[in-house]
Amino acid sequence: MLKTIVYCDHEEITPTSEIVDTGEIMIFAGPGFATTVRAVAPPGRPPAAPRLRGHARHPR
Numbered sequence: 571m572l573k574t575i576v577y578c579d580h581e582e583i584t585p586t587s588e589i590v591d592t593g594e595i596m597i598f599a600g601p602g603f604a605t606t607v608r609a610v611a612p613p614g615r616p617p618a619a620p621r622l623r624g625h626a627r628h629p630r
Contacts, residue, residue: 571596 574593583589594609 572595574595576591576593578588578591580587580589596607596609598605598607
C-alpha cells in the first residue's frame with residue numbers, strides 16, 4: 571500500500587484548516603499483471619470508472 575499526500579491551497583489558514591489531504595493506493599501484482607486500486611481519491615479528482623466505460627481494453 572502506498573500513501574498519497576496532496577497540499578490543499580487556502581486563501582487563509584486557520585487553526586482548523588486542513589493543509590493536506592491523504593489517500594491510499596494498493597498494488598496487486600503477480601506473474602504478468604499488476605492492478606492498482608485507489609482507496610481514497612484526491613479532492614477534485616473524478617472517479618476513474620466513468621472515464622473507462624466504453625474502452626474495449628477495460629472490462630466493466
